[in-house]
Each structure stands twice: as structure tokens, then as C-alpha cells.
Amino acid sequence: MIDGVKRTVRVDLGERSYDILIGRSILSGLGEAFKTLFPSSEAVIITDSNVAGLHLDTAEASLREVGVDPYVIVMEPGEKSKSYKGLMKAADAVLDSKLERGDIVIALGGGVIGDLAGFVAGIVRRGMRFIQVPTTLLSQVDSSVGGKTGINTSHGKNLIGLFNQPHLVLADTAVLDTLTPRDFKAGYAEVAKYGLINDPDFFEWLERHWQGIFDGGPEREEAIARSCQAKADVVAADEKEADQRALLNLGHTFGHALEGMAEYDAERIVHGEGVAIGMVLAHEFSSRLGLCDAAVTDRVVAHLQAVGLPTHIRDIPGQLPKVDLLMDYIAQDKKVSRGNLNFILTRGLGQSFVEKGVEPAAVRAFLEEKLG
Amino acid sequence: MIDGVKRTVRVDLGERSYDILIGRSILSGLGEAFKTLFPSSEAVIITDSNVAGLHLDTAEASLREVGVDPYVIVMEPGEKSKSYKGLMKAADAVLDSKLERGDIVIALGGGVIGDLAGFVAGIVRRGMRFIQVPTTLLSQVDSSVGGKTGINTSHGKNLIGLFNQPHLVLADTAVLDTLTPRDFKAGYAEVAKYGLINDPDFFEWLERHWQGIFDGGPEREEAIARSCQAKADVVAADEKEADQRALLNLGHTFGHALEGMAEYDAERIVHGEGVAIGMVLAHEFSSRLGLCDAAVTDRVVAHLQAVGLPTHIRDIPGQLPKVDLLMDYIAQDKKVSRGNLNFILTRGLGQSFVEKGVEPAAVRAFLEEKLG
Ligand SMILES: NC(=O)c1ccc[n+]([C@@H]2O[C@H](COP(=O)([O-])OP(=O)(O)OC[C@H]3O[C@@H](n4cnc5c(N)ncnc54)[C@H](O)[C@@H]3O)[C@@H](O)[C@H]2O)c1
Ligand SMILES: NC(=O)c1ccc[n+]([C@@H]2O[C@H](COP(=O)([O-])OP(=O)(O)OC[C@H]3O[C@@H](n4cnc5c(N)ncnc54)[C@H](O)[C@@H]3O)[C@@H](O)[C@H]2O)c1
Ligand SMILES: [Zn+2]
Ligand SMILES: [Zn+2]
Numbered sequence: 001m002i003d004g005v006k007r008t009v010r011v012d013l014g015e016r017s018y019d020i021l022i023g024r025s026i027l028s029g030l031g032e033a034f035k036t037l038f039p040s041s042e043a044v045i046i047t048d049s050n051v052a053g054l055h056l057d058t059a060e061a062s063l064r065e066v067g068v069d070p071y072v073i074v075m076e077p078g079e080k081s082k083s084y085k086g087l088m089k090a091a092d093a094v095l096d097s098k099l100e101r102g103d104i105v106i107a108l109g110g111g112v113i114g115d116l117a118g119f120v121a122g123i124v125r126r127g128m129r130f131i132q133v134p135t136t137l138l139s140q141v142d143s144s145v146g147g148k149t150g151i152n153t154s155h156g157k158n159l160i161g162l163f164n165q166p167h168l169v170l171a172d173t174a175v176l177d178t179l180t181p182r183d184f185k186a187g188y189a190e191v192a193k194y195g196l197i198n199d200p201d202f203f204e205w206l207e208r209h210w211q212g213i214f215d216g217g218p219e220r221e222e223a224i225a226r227s228c229q230a231k232a233d234v235v236a237a238d239e240k241e242a243d244q245r246a247l248l249n250l251g252h253t254f255g256h257a258l259e260g261m262a263e264y265d266a267e268r269i270v271h272g273e274g275v276a277i278g279m280v281l282a283h284e285f286s287s288r289l290g291l292c293d294a295a296v297t298d299r300v301v302a303h304l305q306a307v308g309l310p311t312h313i314r315d316i317p318g319q320l321p322k323v324d325l326l327m328d329y330i331a332q333d334k335k336v337s338r339g340n341l342n343f344i345l346t347r348g349l350g351q352s353f354v355e356k357g358v359e360p361a362a363v364r365a366f367l368e369e370k371l372g
Numbered sequence: 373m374i375d376g377v378k379r380t381v382r383v384d385l386g387e388r389s390y391d392i393l394i395g396r397s398i399l400s401g402l403g404e405a406f407k408t409l410f411p412s413s414e415a416v417i418i419t420d421s422n423v424a425g426l427h428l429d430t431a432e433a434s435l436r437e438v439g440v441d442p443y444v445i446v447m448e449p450g451e452k453s454k455s456y457k458g459l460m461k462a463a464d465a466v467l468d469s470k471l472e473r474g475d476i477v478i479a480l481g482g483g484v485i486g487d488l489a490g491f492v493a494g495i496v497r498r499g500m501r502f503i504q505v506p507t508t509l510l511s512q513v514d515s516s517v518g519g520k521t522g523i524n525t526s527h528g529k530n531l532i533g534l535f536n537q538p539h540l541v542l543a544d545t546a547v548l549d550t551l552t553p554r555d556f557k558a559g560y561a562e563v564a565k566y567g568l569i570n571d572p573d574f575f576e577w578l579e580r581h582w583q584g585i586f587d588g589g590p591e592r593e594e595a596i597a598r599s600c601q602a603k604a605d606v607v608a609a610d611e612k613e614a615d616q617r618a619l620l621n622l623g624h625t626f627g628h629a630l631e632g633m634a635e636y637d638a639e640r641i642v643h644g645e646g647v648a649i650g651m652v653l654a655h656e657f658s659s660r661l662g663l664c665d666a667a668v669t670d671r672v673v674a675h676l677q678a679v680g681l682p683t684h685i686r687d688i689p690g691q692l693p694k695v696d697l698l699m700d701y702i703a704q705d706k707k708v709s710r711g712n713l714n715f716i717l718t719r720g721l722g723q724s725f726v727e728k729g730v731e732p733a734a735v736r737a738f739l740e741e742k743l744g
């Protein structure tokens with residue numbers, strides 16, 4: 001549909017299917033793609049001020065070229081915008097724009113903007129259509145696929161939201177060049193996750209090719225496409241969260257608890273870092289339960305450390321968390337049923353599985369040992 | 373399924389189909405119905421303080437009988453609870469309840485509680501299932517069918533929300549005995565609406581039997597079932613709002629504008645009163661456009677006046693609205709496409725239709741004449 005698209009991943013969800021277009025510098029094709037899909041609609045862009053300073057001009061110019069003059073909503077950067085306050089601000093601004101129900105919301109930003117804008121699109125006028133233009137590695141390989149949208153509350157992350165599928169995802173791999181190294185690495189944790197879930201070959205490939213991904217070589221498109229495809233396969237098999245889909249949460253139960261105990265303070269920890277540490281914890285916990293060879297855990301730690309990711313709770317700056325606090329977050333995690341905890345454990349490299357009967361006491365003992 | 377059910381209306385929406393059970397004093401069967409549908413779930417009841425004082429005990433006792441101890445959230449009565457503030461309060465309370473995604477939200481109240489709780493159910497943990505127990509006539513014949521849920525914003529009514537279908541509607545016609553006469557009449561406006569949309573026989577039947585409906589005779593179940601069936605038919609044909617469904621908005625474009633100009637102050641006007649006046653305006657406007665015989669309008673006015681409903685803008689206490697203000701609300705109404713207004717007009721008794729090309733100037737001239 002537009003120039004420069006190197007890979008297209010189809011997310012197969014019947015009536016709600018959509019394409020993920022991947023390629024360098026394809027943001028300038030946004031207008032063309034928009035006009036093809038929505039020939040007579042107007043657009044509102046929701047973005048954050050960091051992204052606005054770097055990539056909004058390109059997006060706006062591209063839309064103007066096809067005669068669409070977008071209304072622009074600029075949020076503050078960071079997780080704080082994924083809140084009731086951010087929701088009200090964004091939703092009211094969409095209503096201010098005087099756009100109609102048939103018009104289109106464009107999420108231009110990382111996972112925060114994608115989750116917020118996707119939720120806003122789902123509830124303004126009981127549902128407008130939307131496009132994801134993910135601008136972080138994390139959002140390109142993860143939040144852009146699967147339709148989870150929402151905000152955080154004081155009770156925890158992503159507790160309010162919707163399953164809401166975009167109509168198109170446009171992943172420009174060149175916009176990732178402006179990411180801070182820290183944000184790039186954080187996104188890379190989710191890429192590595194796909195290997196660790198069920199694709200040891202991909203993990204091996206990453207061990208050999210990660211530098212090309214970081215440098216913006218063709219390996220970047222390749223890694224993003226493979227990651228999107230992996231998530232798309234799971235999502236297509238199982239749109240609403242159930243067992244298969246739960247595997248995508250590898251590292252996330254621990255990770256969310258770490259983000260929570262740090263009060264989502266990005267100075268201390270960002271999502272992908274929590275996932276990196278969480279994946280290591282999931283491997284260590286699996287080893288402790290006698291499920292997984294310790295050498296596998298070492299290999300995982302070695303690769304994540306090679307790219308510069310944190311791998312241990314002690315790597316988080318500030319006070320060590322209390323086990324009680326972590327356990328509270330773990331218990332409140334969505335992946336709980338009737339007292340028993342659901343965890344993603346592993347039997348080896350790329351051999352993850354869902355374990356539903358994990359006793360809280362076992363987790364507590366493990367964490368106490370780690371932090372003792 | 374439970375004793376005392378006189379009529380069951382099936383809302384046919386494929387996977388999302390559900391039953392509306394109608395009968396006197398069937399609230400005491402809530403627990404049994406709950407247990408049949410959701411054998412291993414917990415419940416949270418969202419209600420308002422008026423309804424809590426009158427009918428919560430019956431609902432709770434019925435659930436306890438089947439071993440379900442519901443968590444109860446009591447909102448302030450009135451439209452103000454259908455707001456961002458009410459949303460946050462209710463959603464946070466559901467999260468406080470520690471209920472899980474598989475548990476059930478029960479909306480026990482009028483349209484305000486139904487709209488709010490249905491929306492909350494749709495977004496807490498990305499969607500919990502819910503039951504509607506409508507306790508006003510309006511909510512039994514209207515908001516319980518069709519799955520529209522949501523809240524108001526400063527931009528207007530119902531601008532934030534979801535299409536979200538309940539899993540069951542339980543309409544106890546005896547709880548309507550505790551309604552204020554004013555609220556009962558307001559609900560009756562929506563009953564009369566179904567006659568005026570496309571069922572002149574039903575309108576005639578109402579002219580003869582309205583007293584039985586008000587007195588709680590068997591005509592009440594009959595009128596509620598016919599109204600639910602009428603709405604269910606439209607909704608089944610056309611789940612997401614389009615032309616057929618738009619007919620349900622007869623009287624509502626004007627009605628919403630009147631509610632808006634009165635700032636949703638229930639001392640001045642409630643929804644059903646706005647609809648009654650709005651339906652009269654729709655008939656008068658149709659007459660002015662040469663579409664509808666003036667005698668039809670007179671007959672509509674006569675019946676609405678007979679039951680004690682307001683029929684003219686002048687019947688609203690307080691200052692007469694400015695035409696400019698009404699036009700602003702009309703333009704912001706959801707039923708607008710590209711400048712032209714969508715109105716439901718009529719060619720005679722029970723012969724409503726959607727007119728998409730109404731010029732704002734014609735509406736303005738009509739309102740100026742009415743208010744001049
Ligand atoms: N919906 C899902 O399925 C899903 C999956 C994973 C994560 N998430 C959510 O995603 C969020 C994290 O995503 P994120 O890491 O993208 O966070 P983010 O959106 O906060 O972006 C991180 C930082 O990068 C900046 N930024 C974004 N694009 C940039 C660019 N091209 N150049 C320079 N700076 C840029 C942002 O302003 C921000 O400061 C979390 O809220 C998480 O819950 C959602
Ligand atoms: N979702 C839809 O499709 C739809 C359709 C029509 C109207 N609505 C919405 O419904 C709302 C109006 O509904 P409503 O008129 O039921 O308002 P409501 O819920 O405010 O109820 C009216 C009053 O009656 C009280 N009450 C409720 N049940 C009672 C009972 N059994 N006995 C005594 N008092 C009782 C309430 O506390 C309130 O004070 C509006 O917000 C409107 O937008 C929604
Ligand atoms: Zn993640
Ligand atoms: Zn109504």
C-alpha cells in the first residue's frame with residue numbers, strides 16, 4: 001500500500017483483522033494509507049510531547065498531503081498519562097475536536113499513548129476506529145498487536161480498559177533511532193521474550209544478531225516482524241485472554257509487581273526492565289521448582305546483560321522492595337483465580353507453559369531467598 | 373427459570389443474546405437466576421441510595437439464599453452519578469471488592485445505574501459480565517434493551533461509553549410501585565414512543581389502557597413486554613446504531629437539547645419529560661414541513677397530557693431556553709453527519725422515519741417560532 005514497507009504481518013481476527021506494516025521511514029506514508037482505508041474521514045492524532053517534538057511534523061505533513069488536517073492532542077510523556085486524569089483529558093479533547101463517530105483516532109507514540117488512545121477511541125461516542133503508529137520498540141513488537149488497551153488505577157496496572165483492535169498498525173523502524181538507549185533496550189526485552197516463550201531458534205538468532213537490531217540494520221525489521229507474527233499467532237488463536245495468550249505474560253507477573261512497588265517511577269524502572277528481571281525470576285523460580293536447568297537461566301541472564309538490560313531485583317536503583325509488598329501486587333495481578341496464582345514457568349529454553357496451581361507460599365519463599 | 377415470570381423477551385444477538393424476564397415481585401428470584409447462569413461466580417451490586425433503601429434487602433437476601441454474598445456499591449441518586457467522577461468511584465469500588473474478571477456486576481436501579489454499571493462492567497479488568505435489574509419504568513422498557521452504556525461529559529449526554537450487552541435482564545414490575553408519580557410518568561413517555569415510532573395499534577391500546585399500567589394491573593407487564601419486544605426487534609436487526617435503530621431516538625434530539633440547556637437539573641426536567649416534549653416537537657416540526665397532519669399532533673399531545681406529562685417547552689419550570697443554546701446542543705448531538713442534522717420525523721400516527729438532510733436553519737426557524 002505504501003512505499004518502503006518491507007514486511008506485512010496480518011493479524012487474523014475475522015471481521016476485526018488488520019495489517020501491521022513494517023519498514024524504515026514509512027511514517028511519511030501515513031496519509032496515503034489513511035486515505036486508502038478511510039477515504040472520507042477526518043483524523044485526530046493523540047501523541048506525547050516527546051514524540052510530538054520528533055515525529056509529529058512528518059505525520060501531519062503526510063496527512064495534509066492527502067487533504068486531511070488532523071486535530072492534535074499532546075499528552076505528557078510517561079506512564080502517568082495512562083490514568084483516569086489522562087483519560088479525561090484525552091477523551092474531552094477528542095470531543096472538543098468536533099470529530100464524528102466515523103472519524104479516526106491515530107495513536108502516535110509508545111505503549112502509553114497506544115494503550116490510552118486505543119481505550120479513548122473505544123469509548124468516545126461508544127467507539128471510533130483507530131490506527132496505531134507505535135514509535136517505541138516495545139510498542140511495535142507488543143502493544144500494537146492484540147488489542148489490549150486501557151489505563152492504570154491505584155489498584156494496579158491496566159485494570160481499566162478494553163479489548164479494542166486497531167484498523168491498521170504502521171511501524172516505522174527509523175523512528176526508533178531517536179529512542180533513548182534505555183527505552184530501546186527495554187523494548188528489546190519483549191523481543192527476547194518471544195524467543196523464551198516457545199522459539200529457541202529465534203532466541204539463538206537474537207544472540208547472534210542483536211547488534212544489527214540496535215544499529216538499525218535489516219535485522220531490525222526482521223526481529224520486529226518475527227515478534228509481531230509470534231504475538232499475532234497467539235492472539236488469532238485466542239483473542240480473549242486464555243491459556244495460550246497467557247504465555248505472553250512470561251516475566252510479567254513479577255515485572256508488574258516490581259513496577260508497582262516502584263510506583264511506576266520511570267527513574268527506577270520501566271516496563272521492559274521489569275519484564276527482563278521478571279523473565280529471569282521466572283526462570284530462576286522454575287529452576288527452584290526443579291523444572292528448568294540452571295544453565296538455561298544463566299544463558300538468559302548472559303544475553304540480557306549483553307544488551308545492557310537489568311536482570312536482578314538488585315539492579316533497580318533505590319531501596320530493595322519488601323516481599324510483602326511484592327506479594328500484594330502479585331495477588332492483585334489479573335492472572336489469579338481463586339487464591340491460587342497463575343504463573344508462566346519454563347521447562348527449558350523456549351519451553352514456557354502456564355502453571356495454574358502455584359501456591360503463594362512458594363513464591364514468597366523464593367522471593368525471600370532472593371531478597372534475603 | 374424463576375417463579376412469577378409472566379413474560380420473557382429474547383434479545384437476539386447471536387453469541388450475545390439474552391433474556392428479559394418480566395413479572396411482579398420476581399426480584400426475590402434474583403439469586404436463583406444468578407446461580408443458574410453463573411454457578412460459581414461472586415457478585416457486586418451497584419445501586420443508588422434511593423433504591424438501596426427500598427429494594428436492596430430483597431436483592432441481597434435472594435442472593436444469600438443461594439450462597440452468594442454480594443459486595444454492594446451505593447451511588448448517589450441522579451444523573452450526576454453518570455459522570456467521570458461516578459465512573460471512577462464505581463470502578464474503584466469494584467476493584468476494591470477484590471472480585472475477579474469472571475465475577476458478575478449487578479446493576480440494581482434506574483437508567484442512571486444501568487448505564488453506569490454496564491459501562492463499568494465493560495471496562496473493569498477489560499470486561500466483566502453483568503445483569504441488569506432495572507427498577508424504573510424507563511429503564512425496564514428502554515435502557516435494559518440494546519446494550520448502550522456510558523456516562524455524560526460537559527460536552528453532552530452519553531458521549532463516553534460502550535455497546536455492552538448484559539447477560540440477563542430481570543424486570544420486577546412491582547418495584548415500580550415505589551417510584552414517584554413523576555418518574556413513572558417519565559418512563560411512560562418511552563412506552564408511548566414505541567407506539568409513535570411504528571405501531572399505531574399499540575398507541576391506541578395505550579390510550580385505552582394507560583390507567584391499568586399506572587395502577588399495576590396486568591396491563592403493566594403487557595406494556596413492558598411489548599415495549600421491550602419492540603426495542604429488541606430493532607436492536608436485533610441492527611445492533612450498532614444505523615437507520616432502524618435511529619428511530620428509537622424519536623423525540624430525543626430535541627429532548628437531549630432541553631435536558632442540556634437545563635444542565636440536567638432534575639428539578640426542571642428529567643429524561644422522559646424531555647422525550648415527551650421532544651416527541652411533540654418532532655410531530656409539530658413534521659407538520660410544519662407539511663409531512664404530518666396537525667390532528668395527529670393534537671392526538672399525541674392529548675394522550676401525553678392525559679397521563680400528566682409535559683408537552684411544551686413552556687411546561688419546563690424556569691427561564692425559557694435561548695434558541696442559540698438549543699441549536700448548539702442539537703448540533704453536538706451524536707445524530708449529526710457533516711453539517712446536516714439527522715432527525716426522526718413522522719408522516720402520521722406511528723409512521724416515523726429518519727430524515728438525514730434537515731437543514732439547521734429550518735430547525736432554528738421552527739424553534740424561534742415556538743419560543744417567540
Ligand atoms: N497493550 C498491550 O498489549 C501492551 C503490551 C505491552 C506494554 N504495554 C504498555 O506499554 C507501556 C510502555 O510502553 P513504552 O515503553 O512504549 O512507553 P512510553 O509510551 O512511555 O514510551 C517511552 C518513552 O519514550 C518516548 N518516546 C516514544 N517514542 C519515541 C521516539 N520514537 N523517540 C524518542 N522518544 C520516544 C516517550 O515519550 C516516553 O518518554 C506500558 O504502559 C505498558 O503497560 C501495553
Ligand atoms: N442505555 C440506554 O439505552 C438508555 C435509554 C434510555 C435512557 N437512558 C438513560 O437512563 C437515565 C434515566 O433513567 P431513569 O429515569 O431510570 O433515571 P434514574 O436511574 O436516575 O432513576 C430516577 C429516580 O428514581 C429513583 N428510583 C429508581 N428506582 C426506584 C424505585 N423502584 N422506587 C423508587 N425510586 C426509584 C432513582 O434513585 C432516581 O432518583 C438517563 O441517564 C438516560 O440517559 C439510557
Ligand atoms: Zn510487556
Ligand atoms: Zn430515552
